[in-house]
Amino acid sequence: MRFVTIKELDARNLGPIQGPTATLIYDDWYPALRTGTLRPGKLATAMLLDIPLVLGRRTDGRVFAMRDSCPHRGIPLSYGWFDGNRVTCRYHGWEFEPCGGQCELIPSLTSHDHLDATRIFATAFPCEERDGHAWVFVPSPGSGKRSPGAQPRPVPELAKFGPRYRTAFLTADLPCNVDHGIIGLMDPAHGPFVHQAWWWRSHASIREKTKRFEPIPEGFRMSAHAPSGNSAPYKLLGVYGQPIETTIDFTLPNRRTEIIRCGDKWFSSLTTITPVTSSTCRIDVIAAWNVFYHVPFVTPIAKFFGARFVRQDQVTMIQQAEGLRHNPSLMLIDDADKPAKWYFALKQARLDSTQGAAQKHPMDGPVELHWRS
Ligand code: FES
Numbered sequence: 001m002r003f004v005t006i007k008e009l010d011a012r013n014l015g016p017i018q019g020p021t022a023t024l025i026y027d028d029w030y031p032a033l034r035t036g037t038l039r040p041g042k043l044a045t046a047m048l049l050d051i052p053l054v055l056g057r058r059t060d061g062r063v064f065a066m067r068d069s070c071p072h073r074g075i076p077l078s079y080g081w082f083d084g085n086r087v088t089c090r091y092h093g094w095e096f097e098p099c100g101g102q103c104e105l106i107p108s109l110t111s112h113d114h115l116d117a118t119r120i121f122a123t124a125f126p127c128e129e130r131d132g133h134a135w136v137f138v139p140s141p142g143s144g145k146r147s148p149g150a151q152p153r154p155v156p157e158l159a160k161f162g163p164r165y166r167t168a169f170l171t172a173d174l175p176c177n178v179d180h181g182i183i184g185l186m187d188p189a190h191g192p193f194v195h196q197a198w199w200w201r202s203h204a205s206i207r208e209k210t211k212r213f214e215p216i217p218e219g220f221r222m223s224a225h226a227p228s229g230n231s232a233p234y235k236l237l238g239v240y241g242q243p244i245e246t247t248i249d250f251t252l253p254n255r256r257t258e259i260i261r262c263g264d265k266w267f268s269s270l271t272t273i274t275p276v277t278s279s280t281c282r283i284d285v286i287a288a289w290n291v292f293y294h295v296p297f298v299t300p301i302a303k304f305f306g307a308r309f310v311r312q313d314q315v316t317m318i319q320q321a322e323g324l325r326h327n328p329s330l331m332l333i334d335d336a337d338k339p340a341k342w343y344f345a346l347k348q349a350r351l352d353s354t355q356g357a358a359q360k361h362p363m364d365g366p367v368e369l370h371w372r373s
């Protein structure tokens, strides 16, 4: 499912979106595009952390991501050809193996030349397919494939608790920088205002909540709890008559995972806010569940409501972008904005650690937060 794109927003809005930029976290995995969009022998493009990418799938099934730029004269490689094994630049026909980036042929060379084409490399990024996302490892600029000292990190993957499940995917471009996207994602207080709907909850259902949080590596967890009784999807799960437990994690650089379990029924989602450029981002939601596995139409209905939900966030962020253009001063309040404060502190610690500092966690133990939502 696809929403308005940044380009369409630009065209519709009052000039280009020029909100404040954010510092980006490199040396980690980000989803570039859905692998279902990769067609045999075709190249696709994506933008990730201000880097133009060209992606494709080799005949042997492997996905690849290269910088969309020929190392010879910089023309985007996506204008060239791809036969399923090699990417050919459309300017002078240099041919590249796309997973490693190695140049395998320079057509203009003669027996008089001593240049060894295979010593030339286009930039190829580590690229792995999980849950239908092409995940790309983005090293810091100018550092080759991985910055010296950067930790190897596992490719993110949606948690699943059995072999049979249904899945859904949603995406939306957001006209704000990744920091605003992330704090919007974790913001507990906007629910009753942005997401009011008869099937979800109403403004009037607002009530005081107490939630326990605990530190986890590079993130924090809203500890397992029985979900709030005032939202419809959880009421629906109640039909199974078993205790429902939900755990929500946020981890750097940009991931929110939510796991709901009710006996042997489960729902799992992974939401990421990915910097497209330093001033815009994109939300991607992948979900899997075995609840209501045999009930017809659950997937289209879930997609419809999920889409409404993401759309409500997107509309709010489009409106917010209008205000952010003028660089207003902003505030973070206790306790409702505490997760946002932890995010900024975790991010700063990660950035400092790339300069050799020890990575300090902003929380020193479990805490309870209180807010009304
Ligand atoms: S610019 Fe690509 S081969 Fe010359």
Ligand SMILES: [Fe+2]
Residues within 6 Å of the ligand: 184, 185, 190, 194, 195, 313
């Ligand atoms: Fe929201």
